[in-house]
Amino acid sequence: MSSSSAAREHDRWEELAVGSALDALEPADEQAFQQHTLICPLCRQTVADTRVVMAELAYAAMPADPPPTLRAAIVAAVEGSERPPVLQQPAPEVASTARAETPVVELDSRRVRRRRAVLSPWMGAAASLVLVLALVVWNLVLQAQNSTTARQNRVVAVVLHCVEDSACRTVPLKSRSGQTEATALVRSSRVELVVNGLARNDVKTQTYVLWRVPQGGAPVAMAVFDVTKSGPTVIPVPPPKGELRPIDGLAISKEAGRRAPETGSTPLVVGSVSA
Amino acid sequence: MARVVARDGLALEELYDRYGRPCYALARRILSDEVLAQDVVQEVFLTVWRDASRFDVSRGAFATWLLSMTHHKAVDTVRREENLRKRRGSAEQLELREVEGPTVHEEVWSGLRRGRVVAALASLPDAQRHALELAYYGGYTQREIAGLTGTPLGTVKTRMLAGMRRLRDQLHGLGAAAETDTEFGATS
Numbered sequence: 044m045s046s047s048s049a050a051r052e053h054d055r056w057e058e059l060a061v062g063s064a065l066d067a068l069e070p071a072d073e074q075a076f077q078q079h080t081l082i083c084p085l086c087r088q089t090v091a092d093t094r095v096v097m098a099e100l101a102y103a104a105m106p107a108d109p110p111p112t113l114r115a116a117i118v119a120a121v122e123g124s125e126r127p128p129v130l131q132q133p134a135p136e137v138a139s140t141a142r143a144e145t146p147v148v149e150l151d152s153r154r155v156r157r158r159r160a161v162l163s164p165w166m167g168a169a170a171s172l173v174l175v176l177a178l179v180v181w182n183l184v185l186q187a188q189n190s191t192t193a194r195q196n197r198v199v200a201v202v203l204h205c206v207e208d209s210a211c212r213t214v215p216l217k218s219r220s221g222q223t224e225a226t227a228l229v230r231s232s233r234v235e236l237v238v239n240g241l242a243r244n245d246v247k248t249q250t251y252v253l254w255r256v257p258q259g260g261a262p263v264a265m266a267v268f269d270v271t272k273s274g275p276t277v278i279p280v281p282p283p284k285g286e287l288r289p290i291d292g293l294a295i296s297k298e299a300g301r302r303a304p305e306t307g308s309t310p311l312v313v314g315s316v317s318a
Numbered sequence: 319m320a321r322v323v324a325r326d327g328l329a330l331e332e333l334y335d336r337y338g339r340p341c342y343a344l345a346r347r348i349l350s351d352e353v354l355a356q357d358v359v360q361e362v363f364l365t366v367w368r369d370a371s372r373f374d375v376s377r378g379a380f381a382t383w384l385l386s387m388t389h390h391k392a393v394d395t396v397r398r399e400e401n402l403r404k405r406r407g408s409a410e411q412l413e414l415r416e417v418e419g420p421t422v423h424e425e426v427w428s429g430l431r432r433g434r435v436v437a438a439l440a441s442l443p444d445a446q447r448h449a450l451e452l453a454y455y456g457g458y459t460q461r462e463i464a465g466l467t468g469t470p471l472g473t474v475k476t477r478m479l480a481g482m483r484r485l486r487d488q489l490h491g492l493g494a495a496a497e498t499d500t501e502f503g504a505t506s
Contacts, residue, residue, distance in 0.1 A: 054476075054479065055475075057479055058475035058476060058478065058479045059475070061475075061478050061479050061482045062453075062459075062460050062475065062478065064386075065450075065453045065454055065478070066389070066390055066393045066394075066457070067453040067458065067459045067460050067463070067478070068459065068460065069459055069460070069461050072460075091377065091378055092486055093482055093486075094378065094382050094386045095378065095379075095382050095486075096482060096485045096486050096489055097382075097385065097386060097389060097454060098379075098381055098382040098385040098386065099431075099435050099438075099485075099489045100435060100439070100450075100454055100455075100485075101340050101341075101343070101344040101385045101388070101389070102340060102431045102432050102435050103432055103435040103436050103439060104340075104343045104344050104346070104347035104455070105343060105346075105347060106339070106343055106432070107339070107342055107343040107346050108339060108342070109338055109339065109342035109355075109356065109359060110352075110356070112356075113338070113342070113356045113359060113360060114331070114334060114335075114338065116356075116360055117330075117331075117334060117360055117363050117364065118327070118331060120360070120364055120367075121327045121330055121364070121367050122327060254430070256429045256430065257429070261429065261432070261433030261436060261437065262429060262430050262433050292429065294430065296430075305437060306430075306433050306434040306437050307430055307433075309430070310430055
């Protein structure tokens with residue numbers, strides 16, 4: 044058998060490998076393939092590689108939150124509780140189980156918090172906003188006092204301008220550790236970015252990208268920028284296409300190359316416009 | 319996973335908190351039925367609890383194992399419940415619609431990941447994408463796909479292999495990157 048015919052023959056097995064990983068083979072094909080895998084490490088690898096891709100495809104499915112009752116049912120089963128599974132029951136308004144520390148309670152509490160936010164939408168939010176902005180300004184003012192650079196004064200001016208503008212919202216962009224490394228100042232038609240904590244990038248081979256992330260949708264690059272200095276810096280952002288809706292998120296990633304790729308790498312910091 | 323093997327129930331809860339959402343979304347996508355999707359996810363996590371030692375880290379990431387198991391059980395279920403089949407699998411099924419529940423923070427992370435996968439799928443030739451979506455999201459066998467699309471079985475097999483190779487190339491490294499990304503909810 045020539046090498047090309049051998050390759051074609053193996054392609055046929057690889058076709059079955061993909062089908063097997065996808066549970067898409069007829070029983071006879073599956074049986075034949077399983078016997079083949081006993082002697083073919085390449086096909087075993089193809090099955091493994093296909094399953095990795097399949098796991099990624101799971102994330103293309105429509106995002107959906109399982110009901111809190113599902114978690115409770117799993118926990119109950121694991122604990123060997125005599126409580127019957129509570130699938131299909133509506134989620135309680137406030138969890139009343141004895142496991143007050145479980146995330147079931149946390150999930151329901153989250154709902155309660157959301158409901159309360161609807162009942163008193165402005166008072167708490169306004170107080171929190173004032174407090175956050177005051178802290179941001181105070182922090183920046185303190186830093187400005189220690190430095191006379193125009194750059195830092197510019198930061199203070201931009202933030203103060205946002206504080207004075209009732210239509211301006213501050214969006215902290217936090218790392219996975221919870222550290223705020225940038226703050227977006229968001230108006231309906233304009234976004235400014237204050238970075239204060241992102242590491243300097245190699246301006247020849249890397250760039251930072253600010254992404255707008257619609258709920259459940261693909262991110263869209265808003266700006267590319269470099270961080271070349273330590274300390275707070277204002278980054279200009281081109282006007283967004285369309286108003287930033289309350290559900291939008293923002294994220295910053297560091298990318299190889301000097302342009303925003305079509306899809307970004309894992310973001311370094313993220314934040315919610317509605318936060 | 320070592321904690322789950324050691325019968326630490328809290329560890330399983332942590333795994334559920336991290337992976338329950340993508341598992342549920344996948345099962346619901348395949349089954350088009352929320353109750354059956356819940357049944358599948360419950361069965362998956364109880365299998366993890368009972369047979370955690372079956373997971374072999376040398377054969378792949380935990381997320382891959384878990385989502386493969388979810389896919390397998392959901393496909394088993396949809397084949398048992400033939401009347402549930404909605405003949406889905408076209409790209410239209412991946413259209414965005416709003417869902418309640420996830421925080422925007424979670425949405426940002428999952429949105430980035432989803433964007434990559436959707437883009438990779440969209441880059442495939444229609445015939446390859448259609449065949450893979452019918453198999454993965456629809457639970458159809460290669461022979462059924464051939465019948466559904468009026469395509470020779472051999473062509474269906476070839477398209478699925480070609481499409482999977484292209485996806486593998488395009489998504490190379492994404493899973494590995496996510497393995498270190500706890501917020502992504504991707505791995506143990």
